[in-house]
Amino acid sequence: MANEVIRTENLTKNYRLGESIIHALRGVNLRINAGEFMSIMGPSGSGKTTLLNLLGALDRPTSGKVFLDDVDLTQVPERKLYEIRRNKVGFIFQHFYLIPSLTTMENVLIPVIPIRNNARFKDKAKELFSLVGLTKRMKHKPNQLSGGEQQRAAICRALINDPEVLFCDEITGELDTATGEKIVSVLKEINQERGVTVIFVTHDPKVASKSNRIVKLTDGKITSDKTVKS
Amino acid sequence: MNIVTFSLKNLRRRKMRSALAILGIVLGVMLITSLLTIMDGLESSITESLELLSGNLIIQKNGTIDQAFSIVNLSLVENLSSNPDIEAISPEIYVTRMLPDGGGGGFGGRFINLIGVTDSYREIVSPEYIKTGTYFSESDRGKAILGSKLADRLGKDVNDSFRIDSTDFNITGIFETNTLVDLFMVLIPIGDARAISDMSPDKVSIIEVKPVAPERADAIREYVESNFEGYEVVFPEELMQEASEILDVVRNAVWAVSSIAVLIGSIGIANAMLMSVMERTPEIGLLKATGWKNIDVGYSVLIEALGIGIIGGLIGLLFGVVAAQMAQNLIPALTVRLTLTTIFESLGFAVGLSLLSGVYPAVKAARLSPIRAIRGE
Numbered sequence: 133m134a135n136e137v138i139r140t141e142n143l144t145k146n147y148r149l150g151e152s153i154i155h156a157l158r159g160v161n162l163r164i165n166a167g168e169f170m171s172i173m174g175p176s177g178s179g180k181t182t183l184l185n186l187l188g189a190l191d192r193p194t195s196g197k198v199f200l201d202d203v204d205l206t207q208v209p210e211r212k213l214y215e216i217r218r219n220k221v222g223f224i225f226q227h228f229y230l231i232p233s234l235t236t237m238e239n240v241l242i243p244v245i246p247i248r249n250n251a252r253f254k255d256k257a258k259e260l261f262s263l264v265g266l267t268k269r270m271k272h273k274p275n276q277l278s279g280g281e282q283q284r285a286a287i288c289r290a291l292i293n294d295p296e297v298l299f300c301d302e303i304t305g306e307l308d309t310a311t312g313e314k315i316v317s318v319l320k321e322i323n324q325e326r327g328v329t330v331i332f333v334t335h336d337p338k339v340a341s342k343s344n345r346i347v348k349l350t351d352g353k354i355t356s357d358k359t360v361k362s
Numbered sequence: 363m364n365i366v367t368f369s370l371k372n373l374r375r376r377k378m379r380s381a382l383a384i385l386g387i388v389l390g391v392m393l394i395t396s397l398l399t400i401m402d403g404l405e406s407s408i409t410e411s412l413e414l415l416s417g418n419l420i421i422q423k424n425g426t427i428d429q430a431f432s433i434v435n436l437s438l439v440e441n442l443s444s445n446p447d448i449e450a451i452s453p454e455i456y457v458t459r460m461l462p463d464g465g466g467g468g469f470g471g472r473f474i475n476l477i478g479v480t481d482s483y484r485e486i487v488s489p490e491y492i493k494t495g496t497y498f499s500e501s502d503r504g505k506a507i508l509g510s511k512l513a514d515r516l517g518k519d520v521n522d523s524f525r526i527d528s529t530d531f532n533i534t535g536i537f538e539t540n541t542l543v544d545l546f547m548v549l550i551p552i553g554d555a556r557a558i559s560d561m562s563p564d565k566v567s568i569i570e571v572k573p574v575a576p577e578r579a580d581a582i583r584e585y586v587e588s589n590f591e592g593y594e595v596v597f598p599e600e601l602m603q604e605a606s607e608i609l610d611v612v613r614n615a616v617w618a619v620s621s622i623a624v625l626i627g628s629i630g631i632a633n634a635m636l637m638s639v640m641e642r643t644p645e646i647g648l649l650k651a652t653g654w655k656n657i658d659v660g661y662s663v664l665i666e667a668l669g670i671g672i673i674g675g676l677i678g679l680l681f682g683v684v685a686a687q688m689a690q691n692l693i694p695a696l697t698v699r700l701t702l703t704t705i706f707e708s709l710g711f712a713v714g715l716s717l718l719s720g721v722y723p724a725v726k727a728a729r730l731s732p733i734r735a736i737r738g739e
Contacts, residue, residue, distance in 0.1 A: 190651055190733045211656070217732075218653025225736065229648040233375045238363060243652035245368050289652070 137296055137329050138164040138187055143196035144352075145182050156182040158352040159196070164331065166296070169323045171332040171340040174349035180333040181301055183349065187331070188223055188299045189216040201296065218243065222290030226302040228282045230274040230289075236261075237270045240288040253292055260288040264318050280311035284318065291322070297329040298322070304336050316342050365658060369665035376638060380670060383627075383634035387674025387712050388681060390624030394708040395682025395700075397616040400689065401609065402704060403697035408605045410541040417576045418486055420596045421569040421586055430456040430475070432567045438590060439569060445585065447578040450485035453566040454478060455555035459526050461516075474512065475547045476526065478555020478566075486572040495520040495535030502551050506531040509544035515694065527558055545694060621711075628715035631670050635663060635723035646727050647735025660728035664720045671716020675709045682708070 143160040146153050156179045164170065164187075172180050185191040186198055189205050198205040200220060208216065230239045240257045244250040261267045264284040274282055283303060290298055300319065304312030316332075316339050323330045332339055340346050348356040373380045426432040439453050455478035481500040484491075498505035508518065513536050518524060523532045531550060538544055556563070573579045583595040639646065649659055686698040 185733050188651075190736075191731075214650075214653050214655045217651060223651050225648075227644075229644060229736070231645060233371060241363060242649065243654075245363055245365055246654055246658040250364070293653070 135166040136163055137166040137201060138162070139199040140187070141197040141199075143183070143186060143198060144194045145179070145186060145191070146194045155352055157186070157193070160349075160352070160354055162347065162354065162357075164297075164329065166329055167323070167327050168345055169320060169330045169343050170345035170347065171334055171343040172347045172349060173334060173340055178349040179352040180349050184299050184301055184331065184333045188221045188297070189213050190223070219293055220296050222293070222295035222298045224283070224286050224290050224298065224300045224303045226305040228274070228286040228306075230282055230285060232274050235271050235273060236266065236277065236285045239274065239285055240292055242289060243292055257288060257292060260291050263322070264288055278311075279307050280314060283307060283311075283315050287315070287318065287322075291328070295328065297331060300330065300332045300334075302333060302335065304334065304339055309338065312336065313338065365662050366665055369662045370669050372638070372642075372662070373666055373669050376634075379634050379637065383630045383670045384674040384677065386627030386630035387624065387671060387716065388627075388678040390620060390627040391675050391678025391708050391712045392682040392685060393623045394616075394620035394711065395679050395704060396686040396689065397620060398613075398704040398708065399683060399686040399698045399700045400696055401613055401616060402701050403686075403690075403699040405606065405609050406699050407542045407697045408609075410539070417573065417579065419571045419573065419579055419582060421571060421593055422567075422596060424592050424594045426568075426594075428456075428458075429568050430458045432456070433561075433565050434567065434569055434593065436564050436566050438586075438593075441590075442569070442571065442586075445582065447573055447582050447585070448571055449574045450482055450572040452483045452486045452570045452572075453480060453552070454483070454568055454570055455552055455559060455561055456567040457555050457559045459558070461524075461526075472515070473546060476550050476555055476558065477547060478552035478559075479549050480552050483549070486570055491537050491539070492535045493538040495533070498534045498551055500551055501553075502534075503554055504529060504531050505534050505551055505554075507535040507537055507549040508533055509547045510536050510538040511544040511694065512546060512548065515545075529554060529558065542697070624711055624715055627674065627712075628671075628719040631667050631716050632719035632722060634670070635667050635720055636726070638666070639663060639723045639727045643730065643735045644738050646730055647732045647737070650730070650732035651736060656728040659730075660724040663724035663727045664717065667716050667720025667723070668713065671713045672709075674716070675712035678712065679705060679708060 140160055140162045143157055143162075144155070145157040146155055148154075160183060172183060174180050182191070186193050187200070189200065189208075193206060200216065203216075205213075205216065231242070234242075237254075237257060240260065241250065241253055244253045258267070258270070261270055264287055266281060266284050266288065269277055269281055269285070274285070277285065298319070304315060307315065319330050320342060322328055332343060334340060343360065345357070345359045347354055420429070421434060421438065422429060422432040423434060434453075436453060439451050442448055442451055457476040457478070459474060459476055461472045461474060484497060492507065493510055495507070498507065506524075508516075513519065513533070516524065518533055520533050520535060523530050525531070531554075537549070552566075555561070561567070571582060573582055579597065583597075586593055586595050646659055650656075683698075683700055690696045690698050
């Protein structure tokens with residue numbers, strides 16, 4: 133039996149928008165195994181990003197449960213959630229959120245700044261740079277990098293703490309097609325070589341076509357869940 | 363990199379805003395430092411002036427404020443000379459005059475204290491009193507000993523002369539006490555002082571008395587005040603007490619004014635930090651998404667505020683000392699004195715207030731929800 137890394141039970145999430153209540157998720161049941169390379173697709177407002185944020189301990193559900201490594205995230209107190217964010221998951225966003233005044237190297241080390249004796253992460257960062265092909269750009273500032281390079285830096289930042297799951301929120305949204313494909317293949321490599329589970333939220337069918345599982349979300353519900361042989 | 367270096371790097375990102383926030387603190391601390399150094403200078407100068415009397419007592423007319431208006435019977439000297447508690451007695455005549463040529467300084471005329479003394483004056487001051495030249499003799503006429511700073515201001519030296527009323531005075535010596543006295547006191551033979559002031563031959567302004575030992579001072583006071591009506595004996599310590607009470611009032615006023623200045627500066631910090639937190643909301647969201655604790659984020663904002671306070675405090679301290687020095691060059695009567703207490707007080711004040719003004723932005727940043735912050739909400 134494959135090793136289950138994420139499980140949700142009847143996950144719902146409501147937002148208040150002015151007077152009305154938005155039902156972003158209406159009972160999502162999902163199991164994700166370690167090492168999967170999957171995409172969550174769906175039209176705007178279908179709840180993709182909301183689901184990703186709940187899985188990655190960035191947000192809390194209205195009801196239902198999220199298990200990450202058999203730990204019920206809904207039971208973890210707010211002040212302890214940082215441990216999950218720091219050690220278990222990594223996020224990559226559409227807008228790279230690199231800090232413009234810091235070098236690429238410094239940006240990659242941001243997650244470990246609060247950790248004592250963090251000098252040891254420098255070697256780790258160099259290793260990741262060579263993995264994504266960014267070694268020559270370590271000392272450059274983000275504005276000296278192309279969009280693809282910036283996103284690769286963001287990947288290194290997400291990987292600096294050896295997460296089990298990498299969450300990618302529309303990460304090709306600001307990149308041209310060729311660059312986007314390169315980024316996805318870099319992630320595929322990381323998935324295969326390191327066994328990191330990668331979960332995409334995407335509009336882009338080309339990204340989805342690279343994954344071995346596609347979950348479709350419509351109006352806050354899973355409407356299709358296909359495993360693709362790759 | 364740790365949170366401290368990370369935060370200080372953040373300060374450099376918005377150079378103009380950080381600079382303005384720092385400027386606010388600089389002005390406040392500069393005000394505190396310059397006023398306090400001038401206050402301390404004044405205080406120590408007064409203290410030293412009184413220490414110059416080194417335990418001497420002054421016998422004067424009851425209720426005298428300015429010794430130039432005191433009148434004492436010279437016969438008192440006779441009465442006291444046999445007192446075993448007294449080592450030396452110096453009758454003195456005080457005359458206040460304005461130097462006709464102004465004496466420079468850009469403030470119009472210069473008031474000086476002419477003090478007519480006898481030979482016994484040498485016995486009540488310290489042996490190193492005269493810096494250059496010599497004492498005149500009691501029987502001389504038209505001789506003077508000037509305070510060193512006054513001599514400097516007038517551009518006079520030993521053997522030069524100057525004129526008061528219609529009398530020419532030849533300078534025989536320069537004394538130096540390193541106090542305010544150097545700036546306005548001139549010793550002349552008592553006969554000259556008597557002539558200038560029209561004081562009758564059996565009177566003087568005050569009698570200065572040196573006790574055989576400091577602890578005999580009380581006995582002398584008791585003897586004088588119970589045997590001779592209309593006189594009082596003043597201890598320099600009492601004058602010091604009064605002066606320091608007045609200075610305390612001034613010091614409190616100085617603090618009140620400067621506190622407001624630094625307070626305004628710290629509002630500037632709070633404003634700069636709030637703006638910076640608001641602008642960087644998505645970035646703070648990212649920090650939290652990558653596993654920064656709330657307290658890490660808050661700490662980082664506090665360090666930034668503290669950085670502004672420390673930098674502003676140090677620059678303000680420097681500028682304050684320079685400003686006080688400039689004030690001293692402009693107004694020679696001022697002395698400035700930078701004490702450790704002043705350094706700690708003004709820096710501590712700046713740092714404390716900057717921390718305080720960082721608290722609200724820090725708490726605001728710490729409480730941001732990672733996902734809403736990333737979306738810039």
